Amino acid sequence: MGIGITREQRELADAVRGWAARAVPPEDRRKLLDAVPGPAGRPAWWADLATQGLFGPQLPEEHRGGGGELLDLAVVLEETGRAGLPGPYLPSALAAELLHRGGQPDLVRAVAAGERIAAVALEADAVTAVEGAEGYVLDGTAPPVLGGGDADLLLLAAETATGTVWLAADAGTAGLTVRVPPGADPTRPAAEVTASGAPVPADRLVAVDAALVRDLAGTLFAAEACGIAAWALHTATEYAAVREQFGRPVGQFQAVKHLCAEMLVRLEQARALAWDAARSMDEAPEVRGLVSALATATALEAAFTCTKDCIQILGGIGFTWEHDAHLYLRRATVARQLLGGPAGHRQRAARYGAAGARRALRTELPAGAEP
Template sequence: MSIGISEEHVELAASLRKWGLSLNPTEAARAVEGVADAAFDEMHAAAAEMGLQAIALPESAGGGDGTVLDSAVALEAMAYALVPGGVLGTQLAATLLGSTSVAQELAAGEARIAVGLDATLNNAGSLSGTVPLVWDTPGATHFLLGATDDSWYVVPATAVTTTTQAGPDLSRRFGTATLDAVDLDAVEQVAGLATATVRRMAITLAAAEASGIARWCLDTAVDYAGVREQFGRKIGAFQAIKHLCAEMLERVETITALAWDAASVALSDDEQWSFSTDAAAATVFDAAVSVAHDCIQVLGGIGFTFEHEAHLRLRRAMTLRTLIGDGDAAAVQLAERAGRGVRRQVAVDFDGADAAVRPAVAEAVAGVAALEGDAQRAALVESGLLTPHWPAPWGRGASPVEQLVIDQELAAAGVARPDLKIAGWAVPTIIAHGNDAQREQFVRPSLLGEIVWCQLFSEPEAGSDLASLRTRAVKVDGGWELTGQKVWTSLAQDAHWGICLARTNPEAPQHKGITYFLVDMRSEGLDIRPLREMTGDALFNEVFLDKVFVPDEMVVGEVDGGWRLARTTLANERVAMAGHRLGASTEQAVGLLDGASLTEQVKVGHAVALATVCSLLGVRTVLRSLAGQGPGPESSVSKLLGVRSRQDASDLVVQLLGGAVLLGGEEAEGALHEALLTRCLSIAGGTTQVLRNVAGERILGLPR
C-alpha cells in the first residue's frame, strides 16, 4: 500500500520503490560509514536522471508541475528503499522554491539544496549567524536558511561555512551553516515564504518518509514471521507475533493516513494544513520508531545484528523524530486549535463524476424533505434513499459516487435517516439468501420501522468463537424445535423477530451444520431475562429457548448452510463519509481544556489526533471505492482504532473532571456512564484480540 490512492500514484510508488531498491542503497550507505562529508553523489545523479527533483517544480522551470502529494508519494517510495543522500532536503526545497532563480537548476538536477529549519540568522543589511542544524549539507550547491525576522533566503554554498557530522543515520548527513556578514545582494530572498510554512512542509514530507520506513518494517516483519520456524511452527502462527504485527499495521496505517492528509492539504488552507501537520507531528514520528522497534522484535536475534537492514530503518526513524521535535508539544498545539473550533474537514473531489446523478438525487431528496415524521420515513423507503446501497426495489443499487451524493444532499436538506439497528444486519441476509415470501413479509416493514429485530447469535460458550454454538434445532413435523441459551442479546425485550443461528447437524464440522432461522419473539418457550450491565442499565438480555417452534418457511437459505449467511454483506457495500466532529467524548474533552494542566493538554491533543486518524481512514476507504478499488486495510484498522479512540477519550473526560466525578451531577454522571459503557466496544462483535488475529491472517497473510 502507498500514501497515494489514485491509479497514477499507486503505479508511481511501485515503480519508484522498485527503482530505489535496484540501486542497492543500503550498501551505498554502509560503504561510507563514519565519513562525515559523504555526499552520495551517485544516488543524487540517479535521482536527477529520474527527474525526482523536478516533480513539484512548475513546468515553466522545467519541472513536472506536480503537487506536494506527488512529492510525498515519491519520498515514501524512496524511504522504503532507504535511498541515501539529500533526497528529503531537496524535495522540501523544490516544493517551496518554484518561483526562484534556482528552480531551473533544481529541475535539471544541477542544484542540491541543504535546509535549516531554525530561522536563527540575523538580518541587519547583511546575513550573519549560525544555523545549528542543517539537513543534507554535503554536496549542497545552495542553502535554504531563515532569519529571525521571518525572512527566508537561498544562499549559494560559496557564501556558507559548514561543518558536517556522520550521525546515527548512516544514509544521510547533517551539519551546521555559518554566514559571516553575507551581503543581501549575494542571496535571493524567497518572496512570501515564512518560517511556519517551511516547518509545515518539513513535517509533511518527513511524514511521507516515515510512512515508507514504517511500511518497510511491517513488510519485513510479516515476511520473516511467515517463514521463520520455532517449536515446529512458523512464528507468525503464534498469537503473540500475530498481535504484534497487527498492532504494527495499525500504526503504519495511522502514519500513512496522516502523511497523506498533510500532503493533500499542503499549501492550500493554512488553518487546515496547520491542524493536519500538528496531528502528524504529534503522532507519526513516535509511531514510526515504535514500528521499527517491533520489527526488530519480530526478527529476533538477526534483527539485532549490524548485518541486517532493520537498524538502518530504526536509525532513520529516530532521526526524523529528532528533526521534527517533540510530539507532545505538537499535541498541545493541536489541542489549542481544536479548542478554537478547528476540525479537519476533508472534501471529496468528484472530478465531475457526480454531475450525472446529482440532479435526480436532489429532486428525490427535495420531495422527502417536504414531508415529516412517518410520511418522511416512508418516502425515504420508497425512493431508495434510506438504504441506497441495497438493490432495487429496496434501495437504488447506488454506486459509491451516488451514495456520497445522496449523503450530501440529505445533509444539506436537514434530513436524518432513521437507525435500522439490527435490521441493518438481518434484512440484507434475507434479501440475499431468503425467498420471495420472506422478502415480502420482512423487508419493507423493517425499513418502515414496523418490525424490530434482535440477534440471537452469542452464547455463554460461543461469543467470538461463534462456530462453537450449542443451541440445537431438531426437525419436527412442519418445522424445527430450538433449544438452548443465547446471551448479550440487545433489544430482545422489544424485538418482534430475531435472527438465530442453531446447530442442525451435530455430526458436521464446527462451521457446518448450522442453520439460519427467523424466530418470532412472541413464540411459546422463549424466556427473556434482562442483564444489568456495569453501567447500571439493562440493555442486554439472556434468552432461553425451550423447544421453540420455528416453521420451515422461517429457515433462510439452505439447512446446514447458515454459517455463510451469518457472514453476509450485500455485494454493494455502504460507502459514507465520516463527519468532521471528533466523537462525543473527544469533543467533551476539548471543551474541558480551560484550566487543564500541560499534561492534560497533551492528552487532549493526542485524543484529537487519534479521532482525526479514524476519520481519515474512513475518507481513504471512500476514495478507494471512488477509484474502483477493493477495500484496503483502512476499514479493518479503523474498527480497532475507533474502539481505542472512544474508550481512551471517555476515560480522559473522567480524568479531566477530577473530583467532580465523585460528587455527582449530570455532567459527571454522563461522563462516568460513557467511560463504563465503552468498555463493551472491545468485546462486542468480536474482541479486539480476535480482530487482530483476523487482521494478521486475512490482511497480512500470516499463517493460522
C-alpha cells in the same frame, strides 16, 4: 499500498520502488557506514532522479517539474523512505518546493534539474541578519541542517530587526562554514552551518514564513516516515512467517500476531494523515497547520515504534551491524530529533482545533453574545 489513491500514483510508486532497488542496492548503502564523516559528494544516481523528474513531480512544467500535485511528491518520498535511500533527496525536494512557493524560479529550475543540491535549516532562531543596501549579512550557527554537507544551496532562517527572513545562500559564500560531524544516520548526515559576516544578496530572499516551512517539512517527513514503517512491517511479517520456534513459525504465536497487527494499524493511520496533509498544503494556514501537525506526530512516531517492534520480532538481530533494521531505526530517530517528538505536534494540533472550534461557535451565536 502506498498513500497515493489513483492508479497513476500507484504506478509512480511501483516505478520508484523498482528504480531504487536497481540504483541503490543494499551493499552500496552499507558502504556509507564505514565512511569518514564529511561531505559524501553528489550521489552517482543523482542525475537519474532529475531525468525522471523526481525532484519536483509537483512543480510546474516551466520549472522543470512534472506538473502534478504535492501528493505525487509524497508518493515518491514514501518509496524512497522504504528503500532507505541515502543522500540528500528529501532535503533537496523540500527546498525546491519552498523556493517555488517563495518566488525563486531560477533556483527552482536548477534544483529540479539536479544541477544544484539544496538543504533547509528547519529552525528560525539561531542566525541573525543585518539588512543593508545590497542585501543581508548573516552571523550565528544554524541548527543541524539535514543533507547540508552535500548541498551547494542552503535555505537559512535569520532574525532581523523586523522579524524572520528566509534566505537562499550559496554554500561557498565567504564567511559561511559547513561542517559535518559524526551523526546517528551516516547515510544522510546533518551539517552544522556557521555564518560569520556572510553576505547574501537581496534577490535571494525567499518569501515564505516559519509556519509554512514547518508544515511543509512535517508533511514531507511524514510521507517518508510511512515508507520507513512500511519496510519495518514487511520485514517483520516476512521473518515471522519463516522463523520457527518450538516447531512452529513465530508468526503463529498470539503475541507476535498482535504486534504485527498493531504495526499495520499505526502505518495505515500514518498514511491516511500524510495523504490528507499533502492535500491540505494549499488550504488556509490554520487548516494546513492542523492536518500537518497530526500527520507529523503520527507518522514520525509510527516509523520509530514500528522499527523498534520490527527489531523485537527479529529477535534482536536488527541491533546488529549486519542487519539493515538499525539503519531504519537511525533514520526514524533523526527525524524525531529534527522535527521534535509527537507531544509537541499534538499540542499544536490541539491549539489549532480549539481555535477553529471557537471561531465556529462565534458564527453560530447571536450578535454580541460571548462564546
